[in-house]
Amino acid sequence: MIGMLKILEYNFKELQSEFVKNGFPAYKAKQVFEWIYQKAVTDFVKMTSISFADAKKLSEVFAPINLDYERTTGNTSVKFLLNTTDDFGIECVVIPSKNGNTLCVSTQVGCALKCGFCETGKGGFKRDLTSAEIVSQYLVARAEGYEIDRIVYMGMGEPLLNLDNVLKATSILNEETGANIGMRRFTVSTAGIIPGIKKLLEKGFKLNLAVSLHAANDGLRTKLMPINEKYRLNDLFVVLAEYREATSRRITLEYVLLDGVNDTDRDIEQLVALVKGTDFHINLIPYNTTSSSFKASKNMDRFFDKLEKAKVNVTKRRSEGGDISAACGMLFGKK
Numbered sequence: 001m002i003g004m005l006k007i008l009e010y011n012f013k014e015l016q017s018e019f020v021k022n023g024f025p026a027y028k029a030k031q032v033f034e035w036i037y038q039k040a041v042t043d044f045v046k047m048t049s050i051s052f053a054d055a056k057k058l059s060e061v062f063a064p065i066n067l068d069y070e071r072t073t074g075n076t077s078v079k080f081l082l083n084t085t086d087d088f089g090i091e092c093v094v095i096p097s098k099n100g101n102t103l104c105v106s107t108q109v110g111c112a113l114k115c116g117f118c119e120t121g122k123g124g125f126k127r128d129l130t131s132a133e134i135v136s137q138y139l140v141a142r143a144e145g146y147e148i149d150r151i152v153y154m155g156m157g158e159p160l161l162n163l164d165n166v167l168k169a170t171s172i173l174n175e176e177t178g179a180n181i182g183m184r185r186f187t188v189s190t191a192g193i194i195p196g197i198k199k200l201l202e203k204g205f206k207l208n209l210a211v212s213l214h215a216a217n218d219g220l221r222t223k224l225m226p227i228n229e230k231y232r233l234n235d236l237f238v239v240l241a242e243y244r245e246a247t248s249r250r251i252t253l254e255y256v257l258l259d260g261v262n263d264t265d266r267d268i269e270q271l272v273a274l275v276k277g278t279d280f281h282i283n284l285i286p287y288n289t290t291s292s293s294f295k296a297s298k299n300m301d302r303f304f305d306k307l308e309k310a311k312v313n314v315t316k317r318r319s320e321g322g323d324i325s326a327a328c329g330m331l332f333g334k335k
C-alpha cells in the first residue's frame with residue numbers, strides 16, 4: 001500500500017545512513033536506490049545484484065513497495081489511478097511529445113481552492129500526499145515502460161500548499177544516483193500562493209513556475225479563483241518578478257479561455273497591461289468541458305493574434321488527454 005512505502009521517503013543520503021544503522025554496508029543502499037529509480041524494480045528479491053539473504057533481511061527492515069494502480073490509455077496520454085492505503089484515488093498522467101514524456105503529478109487528495117472551472121476543487125480537500133506517494137507516481141509510469149523527461153506538479157491539488165513533501169519528492173527524483181531529473185525539468189503549477197513562492201526562493205529550489213492566471217483583473221479572477229481574494233494580482237506580480245530575477249527560471253501564466261467570461265477584447269487589453277515590462281510567457285489553454293457550466297471559447301485564435309501583435313510571449317497549448325479525463329482541471333481521482 002502506498003502509505004507504507006517507507007523506503008520511498010528517503011533521499012540517497014538518508015537511505016545510506018538507514019542501511020548503515022541496520023547493519024548493511026552503504027554501497028548496498030546505492031544498488032537498491034539505482035534499482036528503484038533507474039530500473040523501476042521495487043521488489044528486493046528481483047534486484048539481481050542483491051543476494052537472496054540480503055533481500056530477505058531488507059524486507060524485514062523496509063515495508064514492501066506495493067504499487068497498486070489502474071491504467072487508462074487515451075489517444076495520446078496515459079492516465080494512472082493509484083490507490084492509497086486509506087482508500088483514496090490519486091491520478092497522474094503521462095503526456096508524450098516529440099521532446100519526450102512529461103509526467104503530470106498530483107500533490108494532494110482533492111484541493112481546497114475551489115476554482116470554479118476545476119473538477120478537482122469540487123470534491124474538496126482530503127489530505128496532502130506524502131513525498132513517497134508523490135514519488136510513487138513516477139515509479140508507476142516507469143514500471144509501465146515510460147521514460148520520464150519532465151515532471152509537472154499540475155495534477156490534483158495545490159503543490160505550494162504541500163511544499164515540504166513536494167520539495168522532498170523533487171530532491172529524491174533529482175538524485176544523480178537515481179532518476180536524475182534535472183531541476184530545470186520540474187515545473188510547479190500554482191494558483192498564486194505568495195508565501196509558497198517566497199518559500200521556494202528561501203529554500204533555493206530553482207523550479208519553473210506556472211501560475212494559473214485565467215483573468216487579468218482582481219474582480220473576475222476572484223470569481224473564478226476565490227484564492228485571489230487573499231493573494232491579489234499586484235502582490236502576486238511583485239513576487240513573480242522577484243522569483244524571475246533570483247532564479248532566471250521561466251514563468252508561465254496559464255490562461256484557460258472561457259466563452260464569454262474572460263475572452264473579450266477588454267480582457268486582452270488588461271492582460272497586455274498586466275504583463276507589460278515582464279518576459280512572462282502566456283499559455284492559452286482550450287477549456288475541457290467538465291460538469292461546470294463554463295464553455296470553451298471560440299476566440300482562441302483572435303486572442304492569440306492580438307497578444308502576439310502586442311509583442312507578448314504567447315503560445316496555444318494543445319489540450320491533451322481530454323478523451324480520458326486527464327486534461328487540466330479534469331483530474332478528480334474517482335475510484
Ligand code: SF4
Nearest residue numbers: 111114115118121157
Ligand atoms: S485549478 Fe488547481 S488550485 Fe484550482 S481547484 Fe483545481 S486543483 Fe485546486
